[in-house]
Amino acid sequence: MYPNEKITFFFDEIQEVENWEIVIKRLVEREGHNVYLTGSSSKLLSKEIATQLRGRSLSVELFPLSFKEYLRFKGFEFDEILTEQEKVLILKYLDDYLTYGSFPEVVMEEENREEILREYLRTIIFRDIVERHKIKNIQILKLFIKFLINYHTKKVSINKLVNYFKSIGIKVSKNTLYEYLEYLNDCYFVFPLKKFSYSLKEINQSLSKPYIIDNGFIRIFDIKHSMDKGKYLENAVFVELRRRGFVENENIFYYEDTIGEVDFLIKENDEIKCLINVCYDLNFDNYDREVKKFVKIGKKLNCNNLILITFDYEDVIKEDIKVKIIPFWKWCLLNNL
Known part of the structure; x- marks a missing residue:
């Protein structure tokens, strides 16, 4: 024209x-x-x-809404100085954000959000996986997806899963499940996180912890209906890190040794830049696990930047290494690492 x-x-x-x-x-x-x-x-x-394209292209990854974007959709203008009423409203929005996720349509259409999420998942399964990769056994794929969703943030053994399928009369090879996991990662549905090591072989051989692109999928396919708020918060922290440009198994890992486990290890070049743990509610019962062991691991890895992300508790604890405790909403809104 x-x-x-x-x-x-x-x-x-x-x-x-x-x-x-x-x-x-x-x-x-x-x-x-x-x-x-x-x-x-x-x-x-x-x-x-x-x-x-000889450097003439610019790539941008699009994720569901960040919490800052979510608040903007709700018409909430964030100011660092909050009234008590605004703080209560932020926590109400955060609880909803962690429970139902943050796809724009889901945020705007509260009455139909579960059906919208189910339709999104059907689209992902059939268009992005089944049709694209010509999957024949759709039933196994669906069971595998449900398993990954229910075991989000936990270490998953493909070998054990093959044996489980076998015990219920379903034959599937571990290579097939590894292929399915790769397809799910390729279409941005599951992000399998590996354990940090200075050995590439050990990284590749470690068990993966699956994280899901949006908490809404976890909510509607959580067969236990346990609503483990700590795990929902941990999944949201991972997605936020991924949104900020940290890529699983390149510069973000989990860490585990005889002392304990760290949810997220951030690496920059050959240095450990930051250690992040997620704890929904810090209290007397979990203090040793969430703080003291965290500090010991920080000393072992020679990392002084320790962040503990909670739902709403905020503090700075000075053990041998300072631990910055920050609420998820503030961590998101102030863009602190």
Whole structure:
């Protein structure tokens, strides 16, 4: 229509088209058009694409709403100085955020949010996995997804899961489950987090802890209906870290040794930049586990930046190493690491 003007092209799910990079390269380099590509596959972020477009591409990962964005959707303007009434409202919103997640449509349509989430999951299963990868045994895939959701934040053994499936009369190989896990990670549904080690072999051989893209999926497919708020909070912390650009098994891991476990270890180059633990409610009963063991691990790893994220409790504890205790909402809104 406008042959003498630059055209802006928008392509969605373009990774489904074979050799699409050739056409995009021509549109951008030879014809000088602006091109936007969107899709539900991590392949759109690959270094190969950036290399083919010779640095002319800019990749952006889109996640469900951050808590700051969630508050904006609710019409809440954040100020560092809060009234008591505003603080109560923030905690109410946070509880809802942790329970039902933060897909924009879910946030706006509260009455139908569970059905919306179920439809999202059906779309992910059938369009992003079954159709894309030509999965034949959909029933096993569904069971695997439910298992990962119910074991979010916990270490998962694929070998044990194969044996479990076998015990209930379902035959599946561990290679198949590893493939399914890769597909779920590729479409941004599950993020399997490995244990930190200075040995690449030990990292690869360690058990993964699955984190889910949005807490809403955990809520509607949590067959135990336990609503373990600590685990919901931990999942939300991981997604926030991922949103900030930390990538699982590249610069974010979990850590475990004979002393105890740390939920998240942040690495920068060859240095451990930060250790983060998540504790919904810090109290006398869990103080030794959440603080004293945390400090011992910090000393062992030579890391002085220890952060303990809670639902609402805030403090600074000075043991041998200072532990900064910060509520999740403040950690999100102030963008503190």
